[in-house]
Amino acid sequence: MAKERTIRIHDLLGALNGLYPPALAEDWDNVGLQVGDPGSEVHRVLICLDVNEAAVQRAVAADAQALIAHHPLLFKPLKRVSPGDEPGRSVFAAIRAEVAVLCAHTNLDRACPGLNDWLADRLGLNGTQPLLGGREGELLKLVVFIPDGHQDAVAEALFAAGAGRIGAYDCCSFRVSGEGSFRAGPDCTPFIGRPGERERTPEWRLEVAVPAELSGRVINRLIKAHPYEDVAYDLFPLQNRREDIGLGRIGRLSAEISLETFARQVKDALALDHLRLVGDPRQPVEKVAVCGGSGAFLIHEAARRGADVLVTGDIKYHEARSAEQLGLGLLDAGHFGTEQPAVDDLRAALSAIAEQRQWPVEFVSMSGEKEPFQVI
Template sequence: MKKVNGHQIIQLFEEFSPKGLAVEGDPVGLQIGRLNQTVQRVLIALDVVEEVVDEAIDKGVKLIIAHHPIIYRPLKTIQTDQPAGRVIAKLIQHDIAVYTAHTNLDVTEGGVNDLLARQLELTDTKVLSQTAEDRFKKLVVFTPKSHENELRDAMAEAGAGYIGAYSHCTFTSAGTGRFKPTIEADPYIGEANQLEEVEEVRIETIIYDSIEKRVIRAMEKAHPYEEVAYDLYEEARPGKQLGLGRVGYLQKPMKLREFIEYVKMKFDVPALRYVGNPDAEVKKVAVLGGTGNRYMNAARFSGADVYITGDVEYHTAHDAKMMGLNIIDPGHNIEKVMKAGTAEEMKVRCLESNFDVEFIPSSINTDPFSFD
């Protein structure tokens, strides 16, 4: 396995959680430090507080990937004798970079909201509020007939060719490729300054915009030619919906009072707030990590029996009660599911890329609230 720097790790991370998925104005990306250094250990954290920074120092971490921005609003001063300034100074002194993935990690497939839905074991999940679309593209590549199977397999393994419940979807047509290598070329087939004709195939497949770089990288690696001839076409048909929150179904209905205990157990919280009738039946569930007040109507119109989100405001709770929507507020900190989930996602991706990197979920509980 090969040693890598922070840039290579973040490039791989952004294939999983592109910055472009973040809502407008959300501070995402590198916030402190540098990426041009070798990184062997990455800490995955919900919040970057001083205890988390100390944990990173103890474990020899050079990069923290956090969900909540350490710098949310522009700073006018950094006073190192104050708590916030002290944390920033400690990070700089120990050359630890902080990269933030906030609403983009909420939106992306396999991100915070999918992890919350999986924790609740919801089935048939859909996006609660669409904010983006993962568009279809058609990828066309030309290759010698001798390499068509190898190329098709490489692209499919990278995620190309998924249409609904079908994978490895491609179309192949035969033809003749013509080219003349220049004197500077190092051709796989042919001689310099001689026009060459090769029996080639045209392979067509479908990819999502989000995996374009990964598929092209796999295609180029498997292709025998020095210069690969390929085309990308935008598809007119709708792509995959992406957005905030998820809506899905419980494996079996239960009363709200039972479901409350289920939520406490699944999210490992000692207490929570709720609005609604304890005897109401719960089958369809909407869940949105973080503060979800503005998506109350989306939860209602989705037909959910209950809406789980954090930091519900007093007046929003009144509105929900009047509209007959049950609410459960287990706190903002349930987003801690992103620590283990993101670490596992990146571990798999780095193994596929032969990167020698360890991803460590932070063990620090950063919930500022206590219950008595």
């Protein structure tokens, strides 16, 4: 019988980062492993929205060796770590209990599929795409020079690694033939020619687009697939903004309904006790923008994209007034209300990875997390 593989925190982190690359996170964010030993074994993982001392205690009670949260435990730079206040109290609790703490925050928000896709699905949106697309530099151009006869094999290796995607198209490349020249040093083992002699040989210039977070993997595949011992390639950052990742989502309902009717559907879909509405309850709604958490910064972008309503949380007074002036409806379903349902979706995504890799790890959603606000 084959020995069951031991899974460690660094394996868990690799799976989390593979689904939601840290490179997608906002510059101000703090994601990944925050507390814990990467070499520790893990058999059960508790997934939650917020990490606090109670969450650590729940992890211990569930015999979980790790917590994965959406909101970072360690967010701002620490000047001290004390059990007398937060986040020090939770850090101490996690270390004492030997419970690792990992986080996927804005990388989970911006990834596709990610938190905002799950929110859009819950609200019945179709044909969704990012509301605010990628940033400059998140898409790279790889240019590599390949000896004649090997260009197809190298291209296939790059495509398999995730290169060559443009919008809804994949396996995209540009190729042009030319002539390369080189002279191998005395200690080289050249694929073409001999050391010390100048060579001129037919080569192909191959260009492909590469998502920045996949660049390491793509280059590794390139080196393995390319016949030259020293591969000549260039990697350029592009100003093109990616359309496959970004903050928020925008899509359409299957049929036009009133803002009030849609608000009631949102309330039911997210199991809310209440929500706040800005706009005429009778106004028609078909095109909908969503952003889990705090998405008021997307009000103008949602209006520019022709949305009838934006569903998000943490709306302030003057932000609501701005939406009124723009003719954009708002549904404030709360920070907690728009993000907490993603706990189950994250559990499902990680469970699928564990099953695919045959990991003896169980992922469990933490029950009982509650909205901090009460309405009286």
